[in-house]
Amino acid sequence: MELTGAQIVVQSLKNEGVELVFGYPGGAALHIYDAFYSQEDVRHILVRHEQAAAHAADGYARATGKTGVVLVTSGPGVTNTVTGIATAYMDSIPMVVLTAQVPTSLIGDDAFQEVDTVGITRPCVKHNFLVKDVGSLAETIKKAFFIANSGRPGPVVVDIPKDVTAQTIRYSYPEDIRIRSYAPVRKAHAKQISRAATLLLKARRPIIYTGGGVVLSGAAKQLTALVEHLGHPCTNTLMGLGALASDHPRFLGMLGMHGTYEANMAMYECDVMLAVGARFDDRVTGDPKKFSPQATIIHIDIDPASIGKNVQVEVPIVGDAAVALKQLLEVLAQSSTTQDEESLSKWWDQIESWRSRDSLGYDSSDEVIKPQFVVQKLHEVTLGDAFVTSDVGQHQMWAAQYYGFNKPRRWINSGGLGTMGFGLPAAMGVQLAHPEAVVACVTGEASIIMCIQELSTCKQYDLPIKIVNLNNRYMGMVRQWQEFFYDRRYSHSYMDSLPDFVDLASSFGHTGIRVEKPGDVEGALRDAFAQKDRLFFLDFVTDQTENVYPMISAGAGHNEMVLKPLPDGSAPMERELA
Amino acid sequence: MRRILSLLVENEPGALSRIAGLFSARGYNIESLTVAPTDDDSLSRMTIVTHGSEQIIEQITKQLNKLIDVVRLMDLTEGRHIERELLLLKVAAQGAEREEIKRLVDIFRGRIIDVDGETYTIELTGPGDKLDAFLDAMPPADILEVVRSGVSGVARGERALRL
Numbered sequence: 001m002e003l004t005g006a007q008i009v010v011q012s013l014k015n016e017g018v019e020l021v022f023g024y025p026g027g028a029a030l031h032i033y034d035a036f037y038s039q040e041d042v043r044h045i046l047v048r049h050e051q052a053a054a055h056a057a058d059g060y061a062r063a064t065g066k067t068g069v070v071l072v073t074s075g076p077g078v079t080n081t082v083t084g085i086a087t088a089y090m091d092s093i094p095m096v097v098l099t100a101q102v103p104t105s106l107i108g109d110d111a112f113q114e115v116d117t118v119g120i121t122r123p124c125v126k127h128n129f130l131v132k133d134v135g136s137l138a139e140t141i142k143k144a145f146f147i148a149n150s151g152r153p154g155p156v157v158v159d160i161p162k163d164v165t166a167q168t169i170r171y172s173y174p175e176d177i178r179i180r181s182y183a184p185v186r187k188a189h190a191k192q193i194s195r196a197a198t199l200l201l202k203a204r205r206p207i208i209y210t211g212g213g214v215v216l217s218g219a220a221k222q223l224t225a226l227v228e229h230l231g232h233p234c235t236n237t238l239m240g241l242g243a244l245a246s247d248h249p250r251f252l253g254m255l256g257m258h259g260t261y262e263a264n265m266a267m268y269e270c271d272v273m274l275a276v277g278a279r280f281d282d283r284v285t286g287d288p289k290k291f292s293p294q295a296t297i298i299h300i301d302i303d304p305a306s307i308g309k310n311v312q313v314e315v316p317i318v319g320d321a322a323v324a325l326k327q328l329l330e331v332l333a334q335s336s337t338t339q340d341e342e343s344l345s346k347w348w349d350q351i352e353s354w355r356s357r358d359s360l361g362y363d364s365s366d367e368v369i370k371p372q373f374v375v376q377k378l379h380e381v382t383l384g385d386a387f388v389t390s391d392v393g394q395h396q397m398w399a400a401q402y403y404g405f406n407k408p409r410r411w412i413n414s415g416g417l418g419t420m421g422f423g424l425p426a427a428m429g430v431q432l433a434h435p436e437a438v439v440a441c442v443t444g445e446a447s448i449i450m451c452i453q454e455l456s457t458c459k460q461y462d463l464p465i466k467i468v469n470l471n472n473r474y475m476g477m478v479r480q481w482q483e484f485f486y487d488r489r490y491s492h493s494y495m496d497s498l499p500d501f502v503d504l505a506s507s508f509g510h511t512g513i514r515v516e517k518p519g520d521v522e523g524a525l526r527d528a529f530a531q532k533d534r535l536f537f538l539d540f541v542t543d544q545t546e547n548v549y550p551m552i553s554a555g556a557g558h559n560e561m562v563l564k565p566l567p568d569g570s571a572p573m574e575r576e577l578a
Numbered sequence: 579m580r581r582i583l584s585l586l587v588e589n590e591p592g593a594l595s596r597i598a599g600l601f602s603a604r605g606y607n608i609e610s611l612t613v614a615p616t617d618d619d620s621l622s623r624m625t626i627v628t629h630g631s632e633q634i635i636e637q638i639t640k641q642l643n644k645l646i647d648v649v650r651l652m653d654l655t656e657g658r659h660i661e662r663e664l665l666l667l668k669v670a671a672q673g674a675e676r677e678e679i680k681r682l683v684d685i686f687r688g689r690i691i692d693v694d695g696e697t698y699t700i701e702l703t704g705p706g707d708k709l710d711a712f713l714d715a716m717p718p719a720d721i722l723e724v725v726r727s728g729v730s731g732v733a734r735g736e737r738a739l740r741l
Contacts, residue, residue, distance in 0.1 A: 118592060123603050147646065179646065305641050
């Protein structure tokens, strides 16, 4: 069967089992859009800005584990997408981005809507392709999907010139693809697994520290089994939340810059650390020189380059988290080494005493709405079972700290790149992936504005997302740093002339409510989430002075946390640790 | 420490910029980089001379291996190897100096490959440090142009970088 390049694009997506494509048309993409017109197998979602197409595909991928697909036109279509591609790249999200390009005869001529897409995206993709010949189009798309969702996942760009989409050729989609330079290792080295098992069994002060890799590889079950088998404490990174249920007794909460006291202190004091699918990011480690000074580190990761990058590792294990953890469990089950129960029990006593400091405690108020309180109520109202997306800043940290995620893939945020504007379009992707699910976008008034145009997309596709806006009239995290480190010089962190969000939502055809009193929070949430068929914008006017605690300043160690000040204004932990 | 990395890479337009981009994006050093096709049309052979701590070199090799275009990689400096670089040097050579320069070229076993009334063009091959030594020995005022190819290398004996 002879097909045009444009038809091959659509047919290849069908062959890949793609259900949804997020995109925005334009000149160079018109042949492809024409091919979309006459079929119904692949659903196209029209966004309002290309950045949102990438975030929506990203949210879809995070919520499902499937590859998100984006289709945009050349030039500005591509440059608008770059933020979304970089966001997916930093968090290792599988995504295929199809970008139209000017005709091959015009490439390099500074043609209308031309950019060097392959060049501009190179540093933020797992791989990218320029298809110069219709004969290699189907195979290239096959390769793109294979690369995007194998090994350490990531975004792959396929740049397709307009003339290639017009040429015709006999179509066949490759069944299988082999790339000679690319063969990710899934199974871990047996000897390394045994070494890890022995270390874990002999540990006196162990900790299991896991990241987004556990979520991506679908290893939550194996992680939970491991934690229960060993009885070791476990902490998750921002990206790893939900891999171990937040209400699991072995869970210490999130670690890192805004992690709990018990998680960070346990990281600092541990003697054996098992890191799984985590990359020792600077927001997690603080100053690497002060990082877990007594720890023997075992690191499981599918990306060899992540091992030993920031922190020296004694037992490197390259492999897929789910596979490696299963291997580890098998070895542990057969091992004759017994654990040092006495040391372990002392370690737990120590951890419980750290935990009893209640580092996430905050002062409740009858006067002003505390943002933490809104997130806790959100958990109650949604029975802890919502998909929660967020933007970036204080609200993101509060959502991570207070929602309490009990399942993987429920917490969807831009961890690595920290992209404001991510939350709403990501929520669209999640809602489209799971039409019946409860989807909440926890955001702030500064972040939501960055992709607010997507309220229009939400209307077009009837997406019943609930927007939980923690509106403190400040870029809260910027304000917090200015308060702590810039002597309260609040340079450009206050936003004047904010819109009336309820009116704004209603102008897009949605409903909303402004909530100003703590007593109204729960009722407003219940009303909003009861409306299953429509988007609802909850604008919570929150305490402007609230800060995210605990906090480790950039460059400090895990044992140098700043906790919420005591009523006399002093910082309890600094005093205690001094 | 100085390292010589040999790579077989896909003979595709983006490969070179992907590798060069990796070095600049991550702040790694490139002392020299050479690339040319091989007997297999689909592959180019690249030699990169870099330096850094053991940890940096480990990261460089891991990050290079991660690139889809990199098919094989070998750190030549991990074993016995041969390193060669070509130098083309144009020098001012007049009067009594002509004989003096000729003698120096002979000592280093180089060749004078072009001559006119006022200049010599010299060809010299060897490891990088031999070329350095030759350039040091040449009076700076005489040097008109220095063209170095960058290092190429191959492992000694049976160790070979191939598919």
